[in-house]
Amino acid sequence: MKVPHPIQYQGSKRNLASTILRYFPSRFSRLVEPFAGSAAISIACAARGKANFYWINDLNKPLAELLGLIINRPAEIADFYEKIWNRQHDDSIEHYYRVREDFNRTRDPRLFLYLLSRCVKGSVRYNSDELFNQSPDKRRYGTQPETMRENIFGVSALLKGKSVISSLEYKDVLSNVNEDDVVYMDPPYQGVCGDRDSRYFAGISYDEYILALAELNERQIRYAVSYDGRTGNKTFGKLLPDSLLLTLIELEAGRSSQATLLGRDAITVESLYLSPRLAIEVEASPYFHRKLETEQLVLMESERHYVAKMS
Numbered sequence: 001m002k003v004p005h006p007i008q009y010q011g012s013k014r015n016l017a018s019t020i021l022r023y024f025p026s027r028f029s030r031l032v033e034p035f036a037g038s039a040a041i042s043i044a045c046a047a048r049g050k051a052n053f054y055w056i057n058d059l060n061k062p063l064a065e066l067l068g069l070i071i072n073r074p075a076e077i078a079d080f081y082e083k084i085w086n087r088q089h090d091d092s093i094e095h096y097y098r099v100r101e102d103f104n105r106t107r108d109p110r111l112f113l114y115l116l117s118r119c120v121k122g123s124v125r126y127n128s129d130e131l132f133n134q135s136p137d138k139r140r141y142g143t144q145p146e147t148m149r150e151n152i153f154g155v156s157a158l159l160k161g162k163s164v165i166s167s168l169e170y171k172d173v174l175s176n177v178n179e180d181d182v183v184y185m186d187p188p189y190q191g192v193c194g195d196r197d198s199r200y201f202a203g204i205s206y207d208e209y210i211l212a213l214a215e216l217n218e219r220q221i222r223y224a225v226s227y228d229g230r231t232g233n234k235t236f237g238k239l240l241p242d243s244l245l246l247t248l249i250e251l252e253a254g255r256s257s258q259a260t261l262l263g264r265d266a267i268t269v270e271s272l273y274l275s276p277r278l279a280i281e282v283e284a285s286p287y288f289h290r291k292l293e294t295e296q297l298v299l300m301e302s303e304r305h306y307v308a309k310m311s
């Protein structure tokens with residue numbers, strides 16, 4: 001299934017979306033994404049017609065506004081992108097820096113689409129003054145306007161009239177969800193810079209997040225969380241505590257290029273945690289990804305614990 005994606009966003013779940021969606025009920029009333037980013041999961045869910053309605057939220061306001069434009073005013077944002085993309089031909093690097101400066105002054109979401117499409121690996125970086133400071137990718141000009149237009153109209157066709165967009169703190173979203181919703185959460189990654197992650201505009205406190213999840217359990221909310229991960233036996237971020245009674249599913253997210261460089265053949269595995277009510281409903285059992293690294297590495301490292309598939 002070809003799913004449209006206008007926003008280049010590092011950490012986007014677009015490649016894992018179909019696997020993640022297997023752990024959602026086949027049909028439900030509303031999907032809520034408090035940490036939507038490029039909204040890859042909402043878009044994939046809408047492409048499969050799983051939910052009737054979508055609440056897409058991200059604290060990064062220009063990003064949330066950009067999603068709103070793509071969904072509700074596709075022609076306007078596609079035309080603007082084409083215009084700004086065509087202006088980069090004389091000196092594309094200089095053009096990028098000018099657009100970046102304008103964006104930091106105005107926070108105009110339309111400029112953000114061009115920056116995300118043209119910056120290094122679609123990776124959002126902010127300095128301590130919360131100014132966008134990512135450099136341009138010198139080898140690419142960014143998505144061609146025609147392709148961008150197709151992707152924009154594709155997303156609009158899937159979500160227009162069925163979605164609300166907001167830019168709230170995630171806790172304000174969670175306090176407004178109900179038992180008919182499914183909530184998918186992909187918070188900023190841990191293990192990079194603690195509570196403040198320059199890749200995502202804002203970080204979150206681990207302890208507060210755990211409290212918020214415990215409260216969702218009490219309210220019997222169905223939710224799924226993408227959280228930590230590992231490459232080989234190197235884990236990124238803290239695990240979510242057993243007290244939350246979550247079902248952990250390990251998903252294969254591809255091969256680590258860094259490990260490959262080091263002569264290892266390590267697989268990156270991402271964790272998906274299902275809330276107690278969701279796990280019962282979709283009949284999920286814990287799944288731990290089997291070791292797939294070379295035997296040579298196993299001989300070198302004695303303390304390794306892998307658990308075979310349990311379901």
Ligand SMILES: C[S@@+](CC[C@H](N)C(=O)[O-])C[C@H]1O[C@@H](n2cnc3c(N)ncnc32)[C@H](O)[C@@H]1O
Pocket residue numbers: 009011012013014034035036037038039040041057058059060168169170171186187188189200201202203204
């Ligand atoms: C890992 S990214 C989500 C990627 C997304 N799943 C996708 O497919 O593109 C995390 C997102 O959380 C947002 N965020 C960070 N802190 C937040 C907060 N306190 N409340 C809501 N959103 C937040 C960031 O702006 C970022 O876009």
